[in-house]
């Protein structure tokens with residue numbers, strides 16, 4: 001099923017002057033964006049139009065009370081030349097869980113898929129086939145109703161912006177187990193990708209950087225003993241050959257990459273454990289001399305090995321190797337997304353031009 005999307009083409013393109021060998025993420029969107037409005041109880045005015053600034057009332061509720069939700073996903077140029085979006089169905093499920101938590105209207109699947117297909121096919125030239133490059137897609141939904149007061153808004157915008165991204169492997173990171181600040185509390189909204197979870201994380205991250213670390217390893221808000229996430233990524237460990245990651249619950253973001261890596265590991269007959277993992281267990285493993293790998297996993301930076309973990313002032317050093325278990329799993333995932341390997345899980349959504357799109 002498709003959803004009609006109106007297309008208003010840009011009269012000029014920045015593509016010809018864009019340097020794909022020097023991608024600076026975050027500041028160079030493609031020529032178009034997708035936009036829809038939720039009004040009178042339904043989504044309407046779905047359109048792909050030139051990327052440009054838009055007007056919003058200072059009374060818009062998103063600016064005051066934080067009804068904002070986003071996603072982060074990627075489109076890849078497969079080696080056969082087709083363009084594929086990685087696991088849009090899984091991203092939509094999460095987007096709708098986030099929206100539900102924030103009392104915002106859900107996005108129906110035909111609207112979501114048609115929105116992605118229309119935008120990505122319109123800006124297809126921006127999906128670079130250079131090794132490691134892809135097109136980052138940022139769906140966002142926010143309350144646009146201009147009526148002050150803490151209440152569920154009656155009007156929302158759903159937009160998708162797109163921009164090239166390189167496989168920015170910046171080497172490994174040094175992290176600190178955070179035992180003072182909390183990213184997400186039980187009963188809170190840590191599992192939702194909503195704006196309010198990210199602003200408060202900036203200060204603890206700044207403080208960790210001042211101490212020489214790149215990121216914090218978040219712990220649970222009650223005891224500050226159990227590892228939850230690494231910065232804005234899910235965290236995984238390989239301990240004595242077993243893949244261990246904290247279990248999903250309301251303080252943990254249900255990452256698409258986390259799920260994909262678990263699936264690949266299980267299918268390679270690795271033992272996988274989704275369970276609580278305390279920093280004391282990590283200390284023990286390091287002191288026993290076990291082989292420990294630690295890594296962050298998420299859409300933007302994909303796979304980030306952790307080379308140092310500070311636990312209450314003592315440093316421990318996980319092994320980082322091109323031939324490690326985690327690096328191999330990460331490469332297997334990348335080979336599926338780029339069409340180098342078969343896609344037995346049907347994770348790749350091949351982009352087709354939306355037949356109902358009206359070219360204007």
Ligand SMILES: *Cc1c(COP(=O)(O)O)cnc(C)c1O
Nearest residue numbers: 232233234253255256257298299
């Ligand atoms: C987005 C995000 C992740 C990773 O999710 P992916 O779907 O793999 O990109 C992990 N943790 C947090 C806090 C996030 O916001």
